[in-house]
């Protein structure tokens with residue numbers, strides 16, 4: 001199993017969620033986060049001067065899936081989250097040792 005951790009623009013979430021649902025990816029953890037990428041945030045005009053906001057609000061989506069579903073999940077996330085502009089986000093794939101459904105004791109996602 002893999003944990004697919006994705007950082008997206010918050011305004012893309014409804015669209016991404018719908019795309020995931022259509023492909024059968026229902027379960028997820030969503031967290032409001034802040035962060036920066038290579039551009040170190042954005043520069044805004046503020047009170048006649050320039051101000052840099054480096055930690056921008058982002059949305060983190062965590063989904064644990066079987067190995068065989070990773071590529072399809074990544075494709076769905078990439079296609080639905082992309083606007084083509086800076087800051088569209090990143091996807092990280094992390095190994096998961098075990099997942100236990102508390103209600104039944106099952107050890108698969």
Ligand SMILES: Nc1ncnc2c1ncn2[C@@H]1O[C@H](COP(=O)(O)OP(=O)(O)OP(=O)(O)O)[C@@H](O)[C@H]1O
Nearest residue numbers: 007034035036037038039058085086087088089090
């Ligand atoms: N290497 C990284 N490690 C941890 N978090 C990252 C990393 N790169 C990006 N992020 C997270 O993803 C968010 C969005 O990153 P972003 O899409 O701006 O990446 P980028 O590498 O700058 O790509 P782009 O040039 O398309 O903007 C960041 O605000 C940060 O939270």
Ligand SMILES: [Mg+2]
Nearest residue numbers: 037038039087
């Ligand atoms: Mg960036």
